[in-house]
Amino acid sequence: MNDLDSLEAESIYILREAYATLKPIAMLWSFGKDSNAMIWLARKAFLGRVPFPVVHLDTGLEFPEVYDFRNRYREEWRLDLVADACPSIEEVDPTLPPNSRLAARKTLGLSQAIRKHGYRGIIAGIRRDEQAMRAKERVFSPRGASGEWEAKDQPAEFWDQYNLSQPPGTHVRVHPLLSWTELDIWRYIARERIPVVPLYFARNGKRFRSLGEIGITTPIDSKAASVDQIIDELATTRAAERAGRTMDHDSEDAFERLRAAGYM
Amino acid sequence: MTAHSHDYVALRPSNERAFPIVVVGHVDHGKSTLIGRLLYDTGSLGEDRVAQLREASGRRGLDVEWSFLLDALQVERDQGITVDTTQVWFRSARRHYVIIDAPGHRSFLKNMVTGAARAEAAILVVDASQGVADQTRRHVHLLGLLGIGQIVVALNKVDLIGRDPQRVSEASEEIIRCLAENGLAATAIVPISARHGDNIVRAADMDGYGGPTLVDALDRLLPRASNLNLPFRFAVQDVYRLDDKRVVVGRIESGQLRNGDTIAFAPSGQAARVVSIETGNGVDRAEAQAGESVALTLDQPLFVERGQLAGPAEEPPATARRLRVRLFWLDAAPLAAGSRISLKLGTAEREATVLDVEEVLGMASMQTADRQEIRQHEVAQVLLGVARPLATDRHALLPRTGRGVFVRDFRVAGGFVVTDFDDAAPVEAPVELDATPGVVIWLTGYSGAGKSTLGRELVRRLSERGRAAHLLDGDELRRGLNRDLGFSDADRRENVRRVSEVARLFAEAGTIAVVSVIAPRAADRAMARTLVGPRFAEVHIRASLSACEQRDPKGLYARARRGDLKGFTGIDSPYETPVSPELVVDTEADDLATSADRLLAFVDNWLG
């Protein structure tokens, strides 16, 4: 087994643990490279079909290419798509820095979906190497009744023994990609030929490295116009993956506040 | 693409897994600083990260605080302490690493374990000016339990001791002793200064030191031995139904599997031949190996379920009812002998009882304590009983299937490795199928409550109806089987244990064993329940203490009141009233005949 085989096997193990013990469960689908890789892994884990709904936290502000992608692959992958609109910006905590508020809309949208559908498990495609706060996450991360994350007092997790049981009224976030890096994801996309939104590929010297909503995501300078070229670019870059996500940089504690409140 | 960037790619073989190393040691000895420095000195940091770092440090009136790279939580930065584990990636000239930072403060030991368990080697950071401290010892002991045998020691802050070779060698010797006490040895001891970057990537001119830099020492570490050549084990996660096929999914924990092999599932003991192996892309495989998540189909419709463990049919995994384990306890509330606890081993979950606490080790002091309770952050050896048999292995032989965790209040509360177990017969026949089921009916209550009288009456009535029944009476057994036992807590416990074992044998032979023994401790009764298994009923023969004292058929209460009899239940020794017995019979409210009727009705109802 090479490193991608090991990562794949581990993620499949995690997905099967989650599906066997957390019911009902759903997966977040943001159409980004990570969440497409995650759906790909789920189709392998469950032998060809994804046996639970995939949830799009829809702010109405995705790029048109993203909506096209969604509509095409929900058909092709036979996905059970749940796409409820997120609450409006007026309902968001006004003390949050401006760029964080759109993200906070997603948090509200998620807790609304959890209430409405009674999910006990939410599978999200975050990775440790994306962001220092995410590096501290557990694979199975218990959330409070309103979705909040107790970063200061997380339960122990070792030997692949996950915290599967949970008090009533709470849910668990499951992170099957936690050990992957950005480069691993692209190498896996290359190996498996996983489709991605074309915005990742350079046009006129610019491409998106991390895909968020219109207005809060900025493209980077790049000539990488194919998956292989992206892999070459990543092997040498020293800039951070989420540098183009304005919400991370509002203030030092912006991302911690978002995550503590239940953001992915 | 420039030639330069191609060189860079060549340094990182694309199919190489990053080598995971955990950094452990006492609080403030410089773990996070060391990692920050390591990243900086190997050029692994982006410019924006360094800029952010300077800014966050400046905001708190500090120069460059390297630890902030990892300590991302606000509370960590404000208090200068790591709370939770994190990880970062870097590459040396030789290979790719994942460096896992672990907190050193004792309050966050659960997070240290979380981080360390992912590693294949450790960097033990020791402050040269302070030497081995409490958490140094604790962490070293845990590394041993977690099976992390490769340790590089970073003797940090040598700037604070003026880089004095004498003091470096004294500190080194102390560390070597500490490791040796835990059966461990360092692969290298490198004197460093994390703050100044000495001997991390760049060799510093240090008197009397001619060894490797820290990165050189890391590059010499070996990957963990593979599980490929160990016996085959497959942990069942689930069974999926696809069209008309039943597919068993799970992971190969050790060894290899070939299509066509016959495998046996424990604890059911059933065997079948593998007719297909799939790893998810719809392609059939001829074989699969340790670490792979696979989907199997079998040639027979066995009843397979989550929690089972498969092995080769000729040498199936063992099935245990009682396990001796070495555990580390993380929960704030202690684990006491007699208490019930949930455990997870592989994908199996079980309710277990702590039958005996054989040894407790306070980790920081490394002193043994003689008590029946394990407190937070202690290590202990205990005997566990599980009501339903559990498939397992000895950890020394098969680490992945010989270890597990405890769960309490929805959280992982500790970990254990299996050192030994009884090899139970591969699962008893299901209860309903047995023609003449034997059971154990345990009558508990004060002396004089009517246990022996009711027990005799019950046995008489059952025998009259042709059922095999037998009374095991506490007083009687204390004259024979248990005549070496007194009334101390330990002796009472042993009394209950022996009677339980005897009663179980009667029940296994098809007899209804009626036990009349006070068994004043709830924990001891829980132990009896575990030892007997599901065919156990606890009946509380209830009468108030004052009623019993008035009856005093044997004059014992009077003697106890006079002080002639010490440790008498209800007088100067406690009775813990059953919380959820299967039946309560009140001999104060009802007469003997009515109470006996109720008991018999209960037995009839239970056994159908």
Ligand SMILES: Nc1nc2c(ncn2[C@@H]2O[C@H](COP(=O)(O)OP(=O)(O)OP(=O)(O)O)[C@@H](O)[C@H]2O)c(=O)[nH]1
């Ligand atoms: N003089 C000197 N100070 C150091 C050195 N390395 C670290 N320090 C200082 O020691 C203090 C503690 O460093 P940390 O890296 O936060 O310690 P830690 O081991 O990660 O602590 P916890 O994670 O909270 O257990 C900081 O103030 C560092 O600047 C060194 O080589 N020399």
Ligand SMILES: [Mg+2]
């Ligand atoms: Mg630290």
